[in-house]
Amino acid sequence: MNKNTPITVAYGDGIGPEIMEATIKIITAAGAKLDIETIEIGEQVYLRGNSAGIEPEAWDSLKRTKVFLKAPITTPQGGGYKSLNVTARKILGLYANIRPCISYHPYVSTKHPVMDIVIVRENEEDLYAGIEHRQTQQVYQCLKLISRPGSEKIVRYAFEYALANNRKKVTCFVKDNIMKLTDGLFHKVFDEIAAEYPEIKNETWIVDIGAAKMANTPEDFDVIVMENLYGDILSDVAAMITGSVGLAGSSNIGENFAMFEAIHGSAPRRAGQNLANPSGLLLGAVMMLNHLGQNEVAAKVHNAWLKTLEDGIHTYDIFKENISKEKVGTKEFSDAVIERLGKKPSTLKIIEYKKTVKKEARKSEKKKMLKERKDLVGVDVFLDWSNGSADDLGEMLKKIRSESLILKMISNRGSKVWPNGYKETFCSDHWRCRFVPSHENESVKNSDIVELLSIINDAGFDFIKTEHLYNFDGKPGYSLDLG
């Protein structure tokens, strides 16, 4: 007899405890071989003064089991609380978030009868790095960080997922017409890695029109790989248009850990009323059973769940008078799934999960990337200033001359306002002042920047940050200006 596998379970907040109870009841009845360690996370932990929403002993359990089945939690309103979801994904290195969004026509009402999309969302970088600053009275910033290794890992994961799951196409959504460096890198990495998988079609869409197309003709998409924020937003859209956000499960996969959950939140208004649809978390648990190699149990649960949908036994969120047969609560829905264990759907596609032998991902055939030459060619000095117009500031800064650097340009919120700006351009109190070598092609040293800052400071300006301007193999590693 196979041994039980230890897993860590958190019942979460809001509807969490009800949907977790239903999920555990179903998978246990189906024969899942699990040793469950329960941890407390979420609202009560936050309100006890733990700003991370998780106690140290809970991490010990996660480190031991390496597999986490997690119900949604409520992050209390107000500042000072760190998102436990983001923390868990980062600390456990869960770089890939997989969110299948499938419609169940004609049993669940949907505008999109043919929809079977898997969103592969990057889970650790982007604006979710959570590096935010308030710099002036008027301006706040959030840093968007995209790394080459992070992009390579997620894009390769998407193609390996497509291969392993018999998917035919991987689409990339980016906004590199605007964010040329960050999204430009993601797009470039996508093209490089796509070339190593010629048997899988690939395409790229600008995220805005891609999202519109996905919401209108989802049947045109298969696997879609995206950066963190686009993936977060668009997987909710994709799940919702299948019929309900309550229908989609999700896995978060890393090298050593894995976390499984529903894509929706804790829906506090529905809590404690035996109303919530447990399907999202149940499908997350099905993904977990596959991850643990308990494929037969996973298929048994998945098919019984499909049969329950086919039989018209629906929770309130998917109940439709002329489609559904019986409106049920969370408990009755889980009992209906348990009654159908061993049965298969008659119209919806029967699920078969095979034991997958963990294969090494296809290795890049490319030679190791050569390190590019990095030259410091200038500096953007950001000022908090509100004593006049762009021309006034330009005139004042023109007089500031260090040994080697002079003012070239001033921009405000990304638009050039000096020299030759438009007086109509709105200016906040956050100015970017670009300094470049006084003699063309002269190299810049960090000490030149220190000297410049000292002069700027002595002149009474409030400098709030600097960004160094680098060329990589002669190509600018910074954005040029609009205007």
Ligand code: NAD
């Ligand atoms: P939500 O996803 O919790 O709920 C939005 C609405 O969707 C609900 O009011 C409900 O009508 C419906 N819904 C969601 N899940 C359902 C289900 N299983 N069955 C039936 N209907 C369902 O989003 P929200 O209201 O914006 O967020 C509530 C809380 O959840 C917030 O504190 C948020 O931070 C948290 N949240 C947690 C997670 C997570 O733990 N992974 C994810 C998202 C949001």
